[in-house]
Amino acid sequence: MNDGLSMIRSMFKMNGQWFERATQGIPLDKWKARPGADLNPLVWIVGHVTVSRASALKTLGGEWSAPWAQMFARGAKMLEPEEY
Secondary structure, three states, rough: OOOHHHHHHHHHHHHHHHHHHHHOOOOHHHHHHHOOOOOOOOOHHHHHHHHHHHHHHHHHHOOOOOOOOHHHHOOOOOOHHHOO
């Protein structure tokens, strides 16, 4: 593996571990709550990070898809909490 890919792999691993620790134990109702009327809920932020990371994978030649990916794309319409 070249140095660039190795560094990206390490960054993804560390970033994923931090993200997991930061979100452990959060109750479901908090995942869907908006901290403000025009702010995304935590579930959207996690979905967006997942879709963004998958885009990096696709750039490197990998395959990834999910039927819900467009819900979390940049500029996606904000949904009602029960729609997530």
